[in-house]
């Protein structure tokens with residue numbers, strides 16, 4: 866299997882696909898997708914309780930830095946959101 870180059874990983878994370886998947890995760894978690902592109906509204910987003918957003922931010926940073934591929938980051942965030 867061809868090893869992904871770091872810039873390819875970063876491009877996949879900063880591209881639309883990663884953003885789309887992140888939006889979909891939070892829309893699924895909140896049950897709300899009323900804003901642009903199916904984003905949860907502010908009220909629903911802030912109603913998520915018992916979530917370690919520090920860890921979620923850290924996972925996104927690690928992903929953007931290129932330490933992990935998109936699927937690993939998405940799966941780890943799913944785990945953090947219990948979805």
Ligand SMILES: [Zn+2]
Pocket residue numbers: 897898899905906907908909910
């Ligand atoms: Zn809402």
